[in-house]
Amino acid sequence: MGFCFGVKKSVSLAQDTLKEKKDNLYMLGSIINNPQVIEYFAKEGVKIVDTLDEVPEKSTIITRAHGISPTILKKAYQKNLSVVDTTCPYVRKVQKIAHYLYEKDYFIVIYGDKKHPEVLSLLDTIQNNALVINSIPEAEGITIKEKIGFISQTTKNIYNFYKLASALLNKTEELRIFNTICKSTTERQRSVLELANEVDLMLVIGGKESANTTRLAEISENQGVKTYHIETKSQLKCKWFHPKDKVGITSGASTPDWITNEVIDKLKEWYT
Amino acid sequence: MGFCFGVKKSVSLAQDTLKEKKDNLYMLGSIINNPQVIEYFAKEGVKIVDTLDEVPEKSTIITRAHGISPTILKKAYQKNLSVVDTTCPYVRKVQKIAHYLYEKDYFIVIYGDKKHPEVLSLLDTIQNNALVINSIPEAEGITIKEKIGFISQTTKNIYNFYKLASALLNKTEELRIFNTICKSTTERQRSVLELANEVDLMLVIGGKESANTTRLAEISENQGVKTYHIETKSQLKCKWFHPKDKVGITSGASTPDWITNEVIDKLKEWYT
Numbered sequence: 065m066g067f068c069f070g071v072k073k074s075v076s077l078a079q080d081t082l083k084e085k086k087d088n089l090y091m092l093g094s095i096i097n098n099p100q101v102i103e104y105f106a107k108e109g110v111k112i113v114d115t116l117d118e119v120p121e122k123s124t125i126i127t128r129a130h131g132i133s134p135t136i137l138k139k140a141y142q143k144n145l146s147v148v149d150t151t152c153p154y155v156r157k158v159q160k161i162a163h164y165l166y167e168k169d170y171f172i173v174i175y176g177d178k179k180h181p182e183v184l185s186l187l188d189t190i191q192n193n194a195l196v197i198n199s200i201p202e203a204e205g206i207t208i209k210e211k212i213g214f215i216s217q218t219t220k221n222i223y224n225f226y227k228l229a230s231a232l233l234n235k236t237e238e239l240r241i242f243n244t245i246c247k248s249t250t251e252r253q254r255s256v257l258e259l260a261n262e263v264d265l266m267l268v269i270g271g272k273e274s275a276n277t278t279r280l281a282e283i284s285e286n287q288g289v290k291t292y293h294i295e296t297k298s299q300l301k302c303k304w305f306h307p308k309d310k311v312g313i314t315s316g317a318s319t320p321d322w323i324t325n326e327v328i329d330k331l332k333e334w335y336t
Numbered sequence: 337m338g339f340c341f342g343v344k345k346s347v348s349l350a351q352d353t354l355k356e357k358k359d360n361l362y363m364l365g366s367i368i369n370n371p372q373v374i375e376y377f378a379k380e381g382v383k384i385v386d387t388l389d390e391v392p393e394k395s396t397i398i399t400r401a402h403g404i405s406p407t408i409l410k411k412a413y414q415k416n417l418s419v420v421d422t423t424c425p426y427v428r429k430v431q432k433i434a435h436y437l438y439e440k441d442y443f444i445v446i447y448g449d450k451k452h453p454e455v456l457s458l459l460d461t462i463q464n465n466a467l468v469i470n471s472i473p474e475a476e477g478i479t480i481k482e483k484i485g486f487i488s489q490t491t492k493n494i495y496n497f498y499k500l501a502s503a504l505l506n507k508t509e510e511l512r513i514f515n516t517i518c519k520s521t522t523e524r525q526r527s528v529l530e531l532a533n534e535v536d537l538m539l540v541i542g543g544k545e546s547a548n549t550t551r552l553a554e555i556s557e558n559q560g561v562k563t564y565h566i567e568t569k570s571q572l573k574c575k576w577f578h579p580k581d582k583v584g585i586t587s588g589a590s591t592p593d594w595i596t597n598e599v600i601d602k603l604k605e606w607y608t
Contacts, residue, residue: 105523115512137438226505226506229502230498233498233501233502233513233515234498237514238512238514238515239512239513239515240510240512240513241505241510241512242509242510243508
């Protein structure tokens with residue numbers, strides 16, 4: 065499926081920055097959750113760091129596509145850093161919606177992974193005034209609220225989002241639901257669902273830490289299809305395949321085409 | 337269960353009006369959907385009419401608890417009529433919410449009965465800019481909208497309301513749901529659901545045109561309990577009952593206590 069719009073934009077912005085200056089260029093966490101892409105930037109001289117403490121004053125930092133927390137952004141400016149903000153426009157939109165709901169006094173519920181960088185920066189946008197849930201029992205456990213605003217991490221499962229929204233219906237007089245799962249995520253999930261019904265085995269290619277890639281593997285597995293989530297061709301194993309198998313292949317939003325093509329070439333090498 | 341808050345208020349306002357003036361007092365449609373109550377007002381001298389054309393200038397009109405359409409209200413003032421507005425506060429609240437959604441450009445979906453007086457006056461509040469639905473297929477047939485506001489007639493089934501809301505989830509990026517089913521309706525529905533599991537037979541007492549009463553009968557029937565919807569004791573039939581039956585009794589929001597008590601007394605007369 066190739067890079068999604070947001071990843072394409074973030075990576076290309078980072079590459080443009082790289083062309084302009086090689087020195088004192090820092091990346092604050094992985095720009096996208098794909099180790100091979102991070103490796104590429106590291107080789108080009110970008111220093112990957114976990115916190116601002118590791119960044120000297122007046123350097124340039126590249127943010128993650130998953131968004132930057134306002135608190136960290138403030139610190140960066142205090143340190144006189146130049147900030148190349150590669151936040152995905154869809155992630156930025158969720159932050160805006162969350163902030164709006166926060167100002168309008170909604171009890172905010174986020175469908176997301178509590179420790180995912182997108183959720184962390186989102187929470188910081190609304191000073192942690194939200195409940196992050198990931199399952200129906202968590203939704204059912206919420207006490208009655210006057211009004212609830214429900215949003216999602218951009219890369220979650222659309223079908224589960226609907227189920228959770230339904231579970232919130234009897235928790236409030238006003239339930240305001242913004243489907244903030246990005247179109248690309250939804251489209252990939254729909255595609256893998258269709259594909260799963262046509263194949264004997266599924267390969268999902270992408271970073272192990274990539275939320276959207278992991279979701280694709282989950283959806284495929286839930287259809288009862290034997291599914292392997294791999295990062296590169298080197299993880300392929302002959303023993304997974306019977307020669308007559310119909311193999312489905314999909315990839316996450318942060319998986320570069322060259323990695324997917326290498327997997328396809330390897331399979332061709334083995335079976336044609 | 338007795339009159340609900342809104343009905344109690346409307347009927348008492350009409351009675352107060354009756355004390356002040358007997359002449360030229362008109363009721364524009366049934367104040368509540370209970371024929372025995374209407375009969376009472378007619379006997380007291382109130383003239384029940386269907387349209388304003390039947391009302392002479394400078395008379396007094398009593399509105400329905402289900403709300404009055406702004407168009408009709410305007411006509412009434414043009415005719416120099418005094419208006420005793422007995423609209424239920426909960427119905428008025430739905431009208432306010434609908435008007436707000438209309439001004440904010442939501443595509444408005446109403447769960448309701450297309451010809452129910454409450455829905456008609458609600459539709460007039462928003463110049464008919466809404467889709468009234470009553471079933472899942474109708475919800476599923478809606479094309480994708482930018483944002484949808486979903487509300488309900490105050491007397492509809494809360495369980496169906498949730499089901500319809502769920503069916504709307506994939507129709508829009510923003511779904512804003514206001515649970516406008518009134519507390520009294522919900523409470524009556526919960527009670528009849530519980531009661532249905534404990535009895536052999538259910539009597540639902542109230543006007544045949546009363547939406548909320550009809551709903552109680554539906555819920556009871558859906559639980560597989562033999563259910564009779566009657567207006568008065570005169571409709572009771574001995575053949576419905578076995579002497580050892582456990583009989584459940586409930587009544588609509590517009591059913592006066594004296595009618596319910598008469599039914600109970602009749603049963604006692606027959607079986608004790």
